[in-house]
Amino acid sequence: MNSLFSLITIAYRNIFRNLRRSIFCIIAIAVAVFFIVIMISFVNGMLRSYSYTLRTYEIGDILINSKDFENKKEFYPLQFAIETEEDLETIVKKIESIKGVKSVNLRITAIATLTNSNVKHAVIWGVDFEKEASTNFLNQKTKSNGLLKDSKIPDPNKNECLIGYRLAKKIGLNIGDKLQMKIVSSQYSDKFFMPKVVGMFDFDFLSYDNNYIIVPIDKLQKVANLQGQTQQIFVFLENPEDSSKIIKEIENIFNKEKTLIKEWKKNYWVTMLQQVNIIYSIIYIVFIIVASFLIVNTIIMVIHERIKEIGMMGALGMKRGEIVGLFFLEAVILSKIGSLIGIILGGIVTGILQNFPISVEQMTGGIELPISNTIYISFSFIYLIEAFFFGIVVSSICTIFPSLKSAFIEPVEALRR
């Protein structure tokens, strides 16, 4: 212990022997760690928005639909409703009674053909809008239901709808206008439909704002010949992490041969997000490795310069391991200081930037991605700690090998030089 302390003290003093070189090494690590903090914060902000958007609109915490629907889900076919032995109301109550379930939302989605020559098709979304808005923030940016000024929720007893504000603009519709469309019902009937636009929504989600029309689910059930049936059931939980436990209770309610029940963790996009995290970790490691080249080069130079000194230390009884440890500790101290500076600066910058929205539309040129249009950098002390350890661990590993070089120097030969 005493010898370790002594080595640390010697290593620390050695840093000041060539201060300029030491400062360059520290700056290199600091810059790399700083950028890693920014990247981790940005990526996590993006992934958080992505995950929330995916779960709110596409997959829920647990998603239930028929296997036939799953095979053709990109067409949103109305012909494959969920088959249940009991009536839908009873099923919903059973699911709602499971501990940990926050909300059970029924949804029907279909492709509608519009009569408008500018926009030929749109997606019609049959939901209980009030229930959806109380379950999740439909507009993540404003933390609201996304309804714009002068809009009201459609009455299920009337022929009314909401429309995405971007879609309305493309078609040239205002509140109060009628929207002509056709859908193909569950019995392959052409159902013509002309609801009145009673409101517009801005979900800050390009895909929905550009393409969606919302009608009360009761109305769409009637038009699509799906009375008492639904295409999909979205289950939202108090804690999404409990999905693995709760899904087992839900599976007992349905016919497993015909029904598909999936939890959000096993969704293709979510597992892809997890892979993305791994890829980003590799990118961080590469950043640090590149920054560590300066320290590695410094260690090699220092060993070469102090070869007589190494010989002297060996001759005075210092073991090879202690000599290697000395150079290694020098590198560790440099990377520690650099990482600390990096996370302090990175933390300050991300702390400020987290209040400024970033437009995904401007970044991507308007490509519709399953992510909110506005994302925020996510600040967390955990990210700072993560970046700090990335900085120390990776640069330390890089410097082991050049430090080992000093172990192979023979004292006699070193002193002779």
Next chain:
Amino acid sequence: MKKRFIFLFLIVNLLIFSQDANTILKNIDNNQVYDSIKYEGEMIIYISGKKYVKTFKTLARGNKEFFTEFTNQDDLGTKYLKIEGTLYVYSEDLEDVMQITGHMLKESVMGSDLSYEDMTENNTLSAQYNAKIVEEITYDGKNVWVLELTAKTKNVSYPKRKLWVEKDIYLPLKEELYSLSGAALKENKIIKYEKIKGKNFPVQIETRDLLRKNSKTEFIMKNIDLDVKIPDSVFSLKNLKK
């Protein structure tokens, strides 16, 4: 001298009895032209291994006006009207009359292999196409001409067609419809025909949309009455909304 006479005799017979393609086309049209028609129809749609049956009643006058009302449970109350070149639809869900125009005409009717364009297109083949005989073969045990039709103008649904026309009755037993690029889009086959008022009238036709997998549509006409008197009020928007 004798040889010359025989030769001339053969030429005259050839001229009198040979058919050119456009004449064949006119004869096909004659079988399907009427002043008015009233019938009960059935459209059986086979798609993805399931069968959907739509029933309806139709009244039509020439090739310019028709009125159809669906009578099967799922489509009860849905009515279509074509007048003055425009197609209209009315249903209870709609609560009003809607015009079907533009790209909607290309949409499939009730998920079938027929489009609204197919249902409303009613100009004669001879008015729209130039024809040529490609070959004379036996098809399904019958002697047929195989005709290739090329559209005279650009605004037809199918710029090219191929017909297998039975010689005795001037009915196209099989028809293939092509795009301008030559891609095969649809195929029609006459399954059954009846003799009605001197015409060989197709009463059961099978259509396949070749761009769709596993689907076909059978169009069946029953209780056909040709050249009946139909009041003008039938072909009106007021009647559509009733």
